[in-house]
Amino acid sequence: LITETELRQALLDEAFVLHYQPKVSIADGTPIGGEALIRWRHPTRGLVYPMEFIPIAEETGLMVPIGEWALREACRQIQTWIEAGSQPLQIAVNVSERQFRWGHLPALIDVLLRETGIPPHLLQLEITESVLPEDLEGALRQMAWIADCGVALALDDFGTGYSSLSYLRELPLDCLKVDRKFVQDMEQDIGTRHIVQAIVAMAKAMGLKVVAEGVETEGERNLLHGMGVEEGQGYLFARPLPVKEFELFCGL
Ligand code: G
Numbered sequence: 001l002i003t004e005t006e007l008r009q010a011l012l013d014e015a016f017v018l019h020y021q022p023k024v025s026i027a028d029g030t031p032i033g034g035e036a037l038i039r040w041r042h043p044t045r046g047l048v049y050p051m052e053f054i055p056i057a058e059e060t061g062l063m064v065p066i067g068e069w070a071l072r073e074a075c076r077q078i079q080t081w082i083e084a085g086s087q088p089l090q091i092a093v094n095v096s097e098r099q100f101r102w103g104h105l106p107a108l109i110d111v112l113l114r115e116t117g118i119p120p121h122l123l124q125l126e127i128t129e130s131v132l133p134e135d136l137e138g139a140l141r142q143m144a145w146i147a148d149c150g151v152a153l154a155l156d157d158f159g160t161g162y163s164s165l166s167y168l169r170e171l172p173l174d175c176l177k178v179d180r181k182f183v184q185d186m187e188q189d190i191g192t193r194h195i196v197q198a199i200v201a202m203a204k205a206m207g208l209k210v211v212a213e214g215v216e217t218e219g220e221r222n223l224l225h226g227m228g229v230e231e232g233q234g235y236l237f238a239r240p241l242p243v244k245e246f247e248l249f250c251g252l
């Protein structure tokens with residue numbers, strides 16, 4: 001079992017690494033951006049996935065420093081691409097409820113933008129609906145501050161949480177990510193297909209971009225394309241990749 005001590009040591013040892021999953025154009029597969037996903041290079045167990053250690057990080061308060069590491073690493077990676085003269089893509093970083101409750105996320109983002117000098121729009125934060133009901137006012141205030149910096153905000157896993165549509169228009173969002181459970185079921189289940197259609201219509205009416213998560217089949221891709229979804233992410237296109245492979249995939 002993973003302990004808090006081990007996670008602290010992993011931070012000190014710089015044992016975490018980011019993989020990047022491409023986001024592509026549903027129409028033609030052109031790379032549009034990427035989502036950073038953290039992994040732990042464990043000395044004996046090999047690559048450990050976030051499912052196994054994020055919950056422990058959340059319980060022990062280590063989510064804040066680990067989340068800070070991930071944000072800084074992603075910003076540095078964007079900076080590296082810019083310095084190398086490649087056409088940089090927007091990179092999304094997941095941010096958990098804990099990091100909002102901490103209260104210093106806007107200040108951290110400000111520091112990272114200054115440290116790296118990257119154009120703010122190249123960074124996107126993915127938040128889930130679960131950050132909202134806890135402390136809606138606090139989350140809103142922080143999101144507004146972050147959006148004012150020019151950093152993009154996406155609502156992740158949309159449709160699975162305690163969706164209250166009433167707050168949706170109050171959030172300074174750029175993008176909705178349709179949860180992969182809907183994408184998975186939409187070929188077999190017409191009801192699910194209607195839900196996706198409704199989400200897309202709503203997002204468009206609100207001026208939000210839609211990204212479909214977990215696209216695994218050509219059938220799903222065709223349905224999404226027909227609905228006017230422009231961006232997709234999933235094993236059909238690419239898995240989360242080590243940085244070198246991501247660069248190859250995206251032509252960076
Ligand atoms: O890569 P994988 O599918 O196993 O990721 C599982 C979950 O871990 C994702 O849903 C994501 O929300 C979370 N996660 C991955 N990387 C990070 C990170 O850098 N910070 C935070 N807060 N969550 C992450």
Ligand code: G
Nearest residue numbers: 037094156157214215216233234235236240
């Ligand atoms: O929770 P969040 O959406 O941030 O995390 C994305 C997770 O989804 C990652 O763990 C990633 O490995 C996983 N993922 C990405 N594409 C696919 C896919 O096509 N199918 C499945 N089953 N999982 C995917």
Ligand code: MN
Nearest residue numbers: 035094126156
């Ligand atoms: Mn995500």
Ligand code: NA
Nearest residue numbers: 156157177213
């Ligand atoms: Na998601």
